[in-house]
Every structure is written in structure tokens, then in C-alpha cells.
Amino acid sequence: MTTIQEIKQFGIFLKKIVLASRGHIEYKNILAESYLIGVESLPIVIFVSAFIGTNLALQGYNAFKSIGGQNLVGIFVSLAGLREMAPIVAGAMVGAKSGSAIAANLATMKIKEQIDALAVMSVDPIAYLIIPKFIAVIITLPLLVLIANFFCIFSGYYVAIYQLNVGSGIFLDNIRTFTTLSDVGIGLLKGLTFGLTICTVACYCGFNSGPGPEGVGKATNRAVVVGCVLCIVLNYFVTAIFYD
Amino acid sequence: MGSFHVFLLDSFTTLLKKPLYLSEILHETSSITLQCLLPVAIVLTPFGMVVALQGFNIFKIFGTEYMVSGLTFISLVRELSPGVTSIMIAAQAGSSISAELGAMRVKEEIDALEVMSINSLKYLIIPKILGLSFACVIVNMISLMCGILGGYIVAVVMKGQSSGVYWDNLFIFASWFDPLFCSLKAFLYGLIIASLSSYYGYNVQGGAREVGIAVNRSVVNSILAFIFLNYFLTTLFFNIVQL
Secondary structure (H helix, E strand, O other), X not given: OOHHHHHHHXXXXXXXXXXXXXXXXXXXXXXXXXHHHHHHHHHHXXXXXXXXXXXXXXXXXXXXXXXXXXXXXXXXXXXXXXXHHHHHHHHHHHHHHHHHHHHHHXXXXXXXXXXXXXXXXXXXXXXXXXXXXXXXXXXXXXXXXXXXXXXXXXXXXXXXXXXXXXXXXXXXXXXXXXXXXXXXXXXXXXXXXXXXXXHHHHHHHXXXXXXHHHHHHHHHXXXXXXXXXXXXXXXXHHHHHHHO | OHXXXXXXXXXXHHHHOOOOOHHHHHHHHHHHHHHHHHHHHHHHHHHHHHHHHHHHHHHHHHXXXXXXXXXXXXXXXXXXXXXXXXXXXXXXXXXXXXXXXXXXXXXXXXXXXXXXXXXXXXXXHHHHHHHHHHHHHHHHHHHHHHHHHHHHHXXXXXXXXXHHHHHHOOOOOOOOHHHHHHHHHHHHHHHHHHHHHHHHHHOOOOOHHHHHHHHHHHHHHHHHHHHHHHHXXXXXXXXXXXX
């Protein structure tokens, strides 16, 4: 399939999702999907954001040391963490963990013709399978970004205090002075954008998977790679809109 | 954990024995490089753009906009380029390695190789591990250039900085040691990704569903492993620089 046909297919898929979202929504699936997307990817989001925070502190400390302002490390950790890294980490890890699981599940259902079976029973597969995932993403992704924010600054704080010997009062004071609520809010918005992108791409790849186990593998792989690429491209535009 | 170390030890001891299957290694390197080049380039260019944009807004407060290119380069070379490249390679090449090996294990092709008295570790695993590590270094260098190009697009094309200022200040914060350490990081992350993915793929038991689980696990665990290592490598880097 050529790229243009692929984009057309994707557009049709988006239209179907929008149409299905107006119809009947399967509320009882939302909780299970929220568990799958939120709780399953929580440990790796915490782990990765904590280690991103440590490195932000190390890099910020050494960057500002050369211009004589090593006490500015708090600003660096909080601004780089809240504005860019925490939303990206939450998005990418949800993509790697839940996005690939969604794509693999839907692709398995597709090759076993379970999706066709749903349609035969006059259950709209998009409304039944995909819309609950979207609602779950809208609920869980901002929460994951908040948790990533917390662990980013938390680990940055401990590295700054115990490894780099920065005063803890200065660190926290800098964060309070230079971080605004809009930084957190835009971070949450970014996380939401990434989550919706990943969910759409993963569902599309799963629904259009090729035959056999190879098809499932390829669909999973594509879901993760295309999802991450789209997220980071979108990140630029969101940043350009709000900070430019 | 234990069986992973046994796997690593076995791979390492077979590496020392002849023959080396050099053509396999070269083939894997080139195919993984080509496979990962496009996604990594598409990802790193916007990353460079974002760093330049945020840097521009912050440096404007102090009136030192000329530092933007230096900031872009240093943040790319120290953290973003090896880190993001490795995440994309884990998602793209690592997952395909474990899917391929898993499918071979499920279809008993690895046992068939053993029956023909071909050492499967030697013939399948070593070329993949070394190939992915070399490919990681190559792709990392290219992605670094893409990131610098992204910074150039923002600073020069969109913000109207003169291009001479951009190129002149590119290395103001960096030293010759930075690109070297960047390549070392990429090589180590490549080793981690490749050995974990081939471990999970090689030890699949069952059918198509288990292959899917192995693929997911290899991507997630290799990202976790190298992000963990990243902290210690960065600490080591700054300790070496201070000497």
C-alpha cells in the first residue's frame, strides 16, 4: 500500500471514530481499559522519569557551573522536566508498553476474525473496542504526567542535594519562583495529546494488521515506532504554539 | 537474571572461537542502520528544534541569544542524541530482532541449525548483537547531525539569527571528549538492547502469543536498563572531565 492510500485509510478510520463517539458508549469497559493503560505503565513511567530527573540535575549543574550559577540547577530541572521531559516520557512509555499491547491485542482479534464476529452480531467494533480506550487515555494520561513530574523533580532534588551539594532551600526556592502553573498545565495538555495520538495509531495498526503471527509482530512494531515519531513531531508544534 | 548472565557468558565465549561470520555482522549492521535511519532522523530533528526554541526564549531574557547553538549541541551530544536514538532503535530494531528469533524458535528453525552442527549463538546471536551496536553508533552520529540541523532551522530560518553566529558558537560549551563519550554511550546502549532482545527472542517457549509477549518485554526492559545505566555513565563522565 502506498503512503497516500495509507493516509487516506487513516483519515477514514478517524472519521469512523468520530462518528462512533456520538453513539452508544460502553461505559463498563472504561475501568478495565484505564487499568491496562494507566496502572500497567505506571512502574516504568516512574522508573524512567526518576532517572531522567537525575540526569537533568547532573547536566544542569555542570552547564551552569561554567557561567558561575550552579544554584540555578533547580530552575533547569523543573523547567526542562515539567515543560518537555515528563510529558514525553509519559507518552513514550505508554506507547512502548500499552500502545504495543493495544496493537497486539487488536491485531490478534483481527486475524482470528473476532472483530468481524462482533460486526456480525451488530456490535460496532469501533464503539465497543476503541472508544473506551480513548476515554481511558483522557482520564489516565494527565495523571501519569503529574506522577512523572513529581518523580522527575524528586530524583533531581536528591541528586542535587546529596551528590552535588546544592542547598535544598535554594533548590526549592528557585522552583517556586520560576515555575508557573501554566507550565504544569501545558505539560498535562501535551501528555493528553501524546496519549490520544498513540492510542489512535495503535488502534489503526491493530485494525489493519496483516495475516498471521508476522502480521501481528509487524503491526505492534509499527504502532510503537509511528506513535513515538508522531508524538515528538507534535511536541514541537505544541511547544511552538505555547512558548513562542 | 541468572539465565540472562549465562546467555551473555555463552555468547561471549563463542565470540572468541572461530569462525567469526564477518559477512553476517556487516549485513546486520547495514540492514539495521537502514531500517532505523528514517525514524531516528524524523524524531531527532524536532527534538533539536524544541531545544533551540526553549533555549531561545530563555536566553532572550539575558540577551545572550548567540548561545542557542551551543546549548542545542551540548544537550544533544550529552543526553538527547544517544538516549532518543537508543529508544527508537529499541522500538524498531530490538523488537524486530526478538520477533525474528522468537518466530525461528517457535518454528524450530534454531533446533534445525543445531542439528546441522551450526552453533546458533555464533551464527544468529553474535552478528545481531555486534551489528546492532555498530549500527547504533552510526545512527547516533547521523541523528546528532539531524538535531543540529533542527536547531539551525529554528534559530536561523525561523528566528533570523545569522548562520555564521550559529555555526561559530556550536562548540562553545563542548570539548573533543563529548562526541567520543556520546559514541561510547550509543555503543553500550546498543549492546544492552541487542543482548536483551536476543535473549528474550531466543528463549521463547510456546506460540505466536508468547512471541508477542517477548517482543513487548524486550522493548520495555531494554529501555529501562539503559536509562538506569545512563545516570551512572553521566556521573562517570563528569568525574572524568573534572580530573
